[in-house]
Amino acid sequence: MTYTINAISYSFLALLLVRCFDLKDDFLNVPKIQQTDSVVINVSNYGSSRATGYSDSGKFIETDSTILFTWLGNDDDDFIVYVSSYNKLTRKVTQSIAIDKDVDDNHGGASMLLDSKGLIHIAYGPHASQMRYKQSLKPGDIASWSEVEFFGDRLTYPSMVIDSNDNLYLIARQSNWNDHWPLVFYQKSPDGNWHGGEELLNGFYKSWVDKGYAFSSGRTNGYTRYSKSFVLDSKQRMHLSFKVAEYLPESMSSLSQYENEMAFYVIGYMYSDDYGQTWLSQGQQVRIPASPSDVEVIDGSSDPLLSECHLEMGSMSVTTNGLPVVIYSRNYESNTELILAERNVEGDWNYTSLSESLNIGDKLPISPSGLSIDANGNAYVIFTLIDKDAYCLCTDTWGNQTNTVMVVRYSELSEIIYEYTSKEQTSPAWLPIASNTYNAVDPAFMFLSGGRAAGNDEKVANNVYFIAITD
Secondary structure, three states, X not given: OOXXXXXXXXXXXXXXXXXXXXXXXXXXXXXXXXXXXXXEEEEEEEEOOOHHHOOOOOOEEEOOOEEEEEEEEEOOOOEEEEEEEEEOOOOEEEEEEEEEOOOOOOOOOOEEEEOOOOOEEEEEOOOOEEEEEEEEOOOOOOOOEOOOEEEEEEEEEEEEEEOOOOOEEEEEEEOOOOOOOOEEEEEEOOOOOOEEEEEEEOOOXXXXXXXXXXXXXXXXXXXXXXXXXXXXXXXXXXXXXXXXEEEOOHHHHOOOOOOOOEEEEEEEEEEEOOOOOOOEEOOEEOOOOEOOOOOEEEEEOOOHHHOOOEEEEEEEEEOOOOOEEEEEEEEOOOOEEEEEEEEOOOOOEEEEEOHHHOOOOOEEEEEEEEXXXXXXXXXXXXXXXXXXXXXXXXXXXXXXXOOEEEEEEEOOOEEEEEEOOOOOOOOOEEEEEEOOOOOEOOOEEEEEEOOOOOOOOOOOOEEEEEEEEEO
């Protein structure tokens, strides 16, 4: 069951919190922390302008003493995947290691995680090409890596999880010129190679073509963007949330709010209790590859003509009892809402609008955004802001000159932890991303500050900022 939220008046925000989140151990039913300390570090002045902040890929690993994180840099010649180490005791970044200096372009960022032996696993590199994979040779060591393994074809945007037996699972988008662009599923045992590549999720392009609909945009007709989040919880349930954004057939486009543009029309969800062998929606098995008509609709509609607004995905985390929580934005013609959606034990989605409780003046909250839930059940969100005067659906919010970022802890009320400010802002602060590790002791974030690249191969230097929340 899906509910729609419109603007919520601040006068009954407290009542909404009680009604929407009434589970015993959900993240809002915890004592409010009285003091929060944050560490903000400028890690690099030569970050790439794209993949460091893509929410598809998990970029943080937390241990007792360190937070490891990966980001994409560039110099005059190459796009470079880095892994950095933050020491919790000294509150300093102690190492930044380049693990590959020749990835495809500014989409080639990494997804990274840790196994039960302390070895680091990282998948990275492609933009419509083969995925690259390495593992560290020693536990926790970011300076020594195995030889690269290539797998798959025409892949972009890795999302990776690991189970209790150290099996790896990866979901990526596959590019198929003049055809549909699905999400595909791979897996790897501890001693084996990557295999799989079965289609998991599609937009509607293939079915529209089968019905004889005509398109106008050429070889990228089937282009689809998912901005997915992929999480495996402590009970070994896989959670997959995503948006579906794709071009509409000419006859549908003329009838929709998205005329001649991509339609960002649905936020969806499905899950698996058997490591991806079968996928479920509301307890019922989903046909694979799934379409937006087969999955749980968090917001919007599986019919692009019925979606009320432009939906932009943030990311997903899970509560201490394994309930998925998704952050995303609803973008209207002249206004926006930033929304947390939590799936309850009955399988319904409960919604909280953060917009009305944020003290952000003449700015609007939008995605990209990220969500991290700490070990005490507090939700931390990082999101993009844009000046109201600069915002409208017909202008580009991506790397807008007025973009800034904000980190908010959200328990009983929204409390601003950090906001990027500059007296004379000459470039946007943008592409925020959160550690999606649930039960984080020290939630972590990154964002960029700098110009956006005009194309995939242009090298634009951004400042890479790392944030750790230390209580």
